[in-house]
Amino acid sequence: MNTDSPFHRNFDSLEEFVDAVSDRLQCPVTLEDANHHLLAYSSHHDSTDEARISTIISRRVPEKVINRFWKEGIIPKLNQTDEPLVIKPIEDIGLGNRVAISIRRKEEVLGYIWVIDLEGSLTEEDLEDLTLAASKAKNQLQQLNRLRKNKEKNHGELLWQIVTGEAGTHKEIQAQLREIGITTDRSLAVVSFRTQHLDDSLRKKLAYAAQTSQKVEMLIQTFDHDTSLFLVSPRKEGDYEREVLEFSRTLQRRIQGDLDIWSGCGSAVTDYGSLPASYEEAVKVAELKQRFPDELKEVHFFHELGVFRYIDLLERSGKLQELHENPAITKLKNYDREQNSSLLETLEAFLYKDGNMNETAKLLHCHVNTLNYRLKRIQEISGVKLKDPVQKLGLYLDLKLSKHVR
Structure with a gap:
């Protein structure tokens, strides 16, 4: 490790700290919190990339970049190690060659340092000093994290008061x-x-x-x-x-x-x-x-x-238990029990698929002709008319009440 490291001192601000890292590595540097909001950045060198420019303008890392980092496994790797991670260019999100390191307190991620290294010139000694820099940033980010948590707690209490x-x-x-x-x-x-x-x-x-x-x-x-x-x-x-x-x-x-x-x-x-x-x-x-x-x-x-709004209203009314079960459902239940059949299940699937025969047959794993026969028996036994939209809607609601509520 470089014994002349510029990080063996106190810094008055995050900006001063980031500039020190940038001067030591001779590369552009950004510092983010754990949610990828920009905390500080060094002045541009000749080398930069589109992702860094977008981050500085919006004060946060673009969502497409974050999503890609998760997809590529970059953020999970950063979150699990205290060592720098070399990241190859990802051109379609405007990312050049990067080196990144997480700033962690035990298992909690406090933030990240990102270094643009377009020429791939950083040495092992540079990476050691970057690790030291991340350790140095820990105390300042801990203080910010503590303030953020207190702020979120107070804001959360206000939200509960509002709702x-x-x-x-x-x-x-x-x-x-x-x-x-x-x-x-x-x-x-x-x-x-x-x-x-x-x-x-x-x-x-x-x-x-x-x-x-x-x-x-x-x-x-x-x-x-x-x-x-x-x-x-x-x-x-x-x-x-x-x-x-x-x-x-x-x-x-x-x-x-x-x-x-x-x-x-x-x-x-x-x-x-x-x-x-x-x-x-x-x-x-x-x-x-x-x-x-x-x-x-x-x-x-x-x-x-849709109809589930009325299930909620019925429950809140306190009158739900006063509703008698639909006689058609009772008849089908009795028939299924006596004949070891599944007509009630067939009816529920038919209503769930809005009367689509092919979709219902697919759901029940049966032939359409078999489904036709079952629907005919359902109408004969229960007396319902499955072409009547009022009866269909009522049956659907009654089935849900019978199965999930009563």
Whole structure:
């Protein structure tokens, strides 16, 4: 290791630290936090690349670059080692030859140092000094991390006050948001993610995915038991549903494989007094998707729930137990039990596939002729008319109530 390393001293700012690293390595350097927001960067040398320029302009690493780093396994490798990692050029995202190192406290990633080395000229001694620089940056980033966590905790408490209606009127909420630096001349919405086991590791993954996604602007996040809440704002007014759908899918893609996760998106509102309603929509969609994963897997918004909106209303009315089971369902249950058949399953599949014979037969693994025979028997035994849309809708709702609710 170089005994004359410039890192054996204190630095007044992150900018001074980054310039020292850049001077030592004779390469452009950027310093990011754990969510890839730019903290400091050195002045340009003759060598730079498109990815660095975009990062400096937007003050964060472009999402396409982050996604590619995950796909190539670069970020997972960085997160698991204290050693520098040499990264080859990736031309389609504007990335030149890089060397990167994570700044870690035990197992927690605090940030990253990125060095542009277009000529591949860094030596082993240079890499040793880069490792020393990362160690030196640890204390300063720990302080920033502590401040960030305290800020997020306070913001999270405000979000709970807003969604529970305790934060007051539109103007009162506006004032409180302005106090924490959030502009209030735009629409806001609540997005909810629900899991069975939301431990600390998954909280960190969700928070990271939300912070690094650039589909919508993520303003506040908070977590409670099995639910994650995000206050978001569309980047382009009038395009909220498309943007928040991409945001939701991005988070699910990042978490995929860890466990099941169900999302719900509330309506975007300009009257912040309506944010509790946006919250209720988001949470209800996520809850119902957990209960009806097959039927609602393509649903993201409350207005897309269709007949399942009324299941929720019936449950909240307290009158659900007063509803008698549909006689047609009772007859089919009895017939199936006596004949060891599966007509009720056939009916449910037929209704689920909206009467599409080929799709229903495929789902049931039977021939269309067999399905035709079963449907004929269903109508004979139960007395229902499967061409009547009113009866079909009623049967579908009754089946869901019978199977999942009662």
